[in-house]
Amino acid sequence: MRRVWAWGAIFLGGLYFLLPLIGTVEFSLRMRRGEYSLDAYASVLADPAFRQTFGYSVVMAVLTIVLGVLIVVPTAYWVRLRLPRLRPVIEFITLLPLVIPAIVVVFGYIRLYNTSSLLPLTGTAAGTNLLLLCGYAMLALPYMYRAVDTGLSTLDVRSLTEAAQALGAGWVRIIGQLILPNVIGAVMSGAFLSFAIVIGEFTMAALLNRPAFGPYMQLLGANRAYEPAALAVIAFAVTWGCMGLMQLLSRLMGVRKTVT
Numbered sequence: 001m002r003r004v005w006a007w008g009a010i011f012l013g014g015l016y017f018l019l020p021l022i023g024t025v026e027f028s029l030r031m032r033r034g035e036y037s038l039d040a041y042a043s044v045l046a047d048p049a050f051r052q053t054f055g056y057s058v059v060m061a062v063l064t065i066v067l068g069v070l071i072v073v074p075t076a077y078w079v080r081l082r083l084p085r086l087r088p089v090i091e092f093i094t095l096l097p098l099v100i101p102a103i104v105v106v107f108g109y110i111r112l113y114n115t116s117s118l119l120p121l122t123g124t125a126a127g128t129n130l131l132l133l134c135g136y137a138m139l140a141l142p143y144m145y146r147a148v149d150t151g152l153s154t155l156d157v158r159s160l161t162e163a164a165q166a167l168g169a170g171w172v173r174i175i176g177q178l179i180l181p182n183v184i185g186a187v188m189s190g191a192f193l194s195f196a197i198v199i200g201e202f203t204m205a206a207l208l209n210r211p212a213f214g215p216y217m218q219l220l221g222a223n224r225a226y227e228p229a230a231l232a233v234i235a236f237a238v239t240w241g242c243m244g245l246m247q248l249l250s251r252l253m254g255v256r257k258t259v260t
Contacts, residue, residue, distance in 0.1 A: 021236070024232055024233060025233055027226065028226055028233055031043075031226040031227075031230075040229065041233075041234065044227050044231050045234070049211075049216055053211050053212055053213045053216040054235070054238070056211050056212055056213070057198060057199050057205075057213035057214070058199070058242070060129075060133060060136060060198055061194065061195045061198035064133060064136040064137050064140055064194055064198050065140075065191045067133060067134075067137045068137050068140055068141065068190065069144075069187055069191075072144045072145050072148050073175060073179065073180055073183070073187070074175055075090070075145075076090075076148045077152060077175060077179050080149075080152050080153075080157050081157050090145075091149075094142050094145040094146075095142055097141055102135070102139060102203040103203050103207070105135060105204070106203060106207045106208060107207070109135065110207065113127070113131060128208050128210060132210050135208075136194075136198050136204070139197055139198075139201065139204075140190070140198070143190050143193040143194065143197075144193075144194055145190075147186045147189040147193075148183055148186050148187060148190060151182075151183035152183055152186075155179075155182055155183070160174075160179070161174060161178075188247065192247075195243060196243075199213055199214075199235065199239050200213070201214050202215060202217075213235070217235070
């Protein structure tokens with residue numbers, strides 16, 4: 001009986017997620033009156049703005065993941081190793097991005113780093129990109145930290161560290177060659193969520209006036225009918241394709257670690 005309820009819940013959950021997607025795909029094929037066609041997809045793919053904005057967001061997503069790993073892995077490792085009493089404080093800090101709206105953060109950025117401030121980052125494209133990258137890393141922080149902290153909970157961090165130090169390894173080598181490979185699965189879990197957040201983020205990119213994919217989707221949706229549906233399907237497919245490549249990379253790294 002429990003198995004029936006379990007499969008029933010999976011079936012209902014599948015319908016909940018698949019029916020909107022099926023409806024979106026069906027609507028995106030109706031651009032040509034009276035028949036199905038791929039005209040909406042051809043229109044989106046032929047638009048240079050699509051390639052520019054999606055490429056920009058993919059690059060920002062990769063940089064966000066790298067920055068998140070550089071910040072979170074050493075922090076979570078050090079807290080578990082030397083500062084276990086501060087874990088509740090660190091967990092509370094990492095939850096703040098879920099409480100503070102993104103629009104509040106980006107307005108703070110604009111007020112602090114505008115062209116009349118001591119650090120006018122918004123005056124240049126590179127500076128604004130840096131602010132957006134920091135904002136994305138902040139939005140992804142709760143998910144990346146939880147994933148890495150869960151991965152570290154499966155390891156005996158203290159014993160691994162003491163063994164590595166006995167063999168003469170320094171802190172950088174311990175984190176880079178011992179801790180990180182052992183939590184790569186957890187890091188990839190956080191990376192999946194970070195990638196999805198960056199690809200669809202609108203508020204920060206729009207207010208900082210960056211050519212990201214989120215504002216492009218909003219602009220297209222405000223002026224077209226069928227192209228936004230096609231764009232949503234394309235974005236869904238490409239995003240899951242990128243996540244699949246990340247998962248494949250994670251497995252290859254895991255196999256390599258096992259062989260080594």
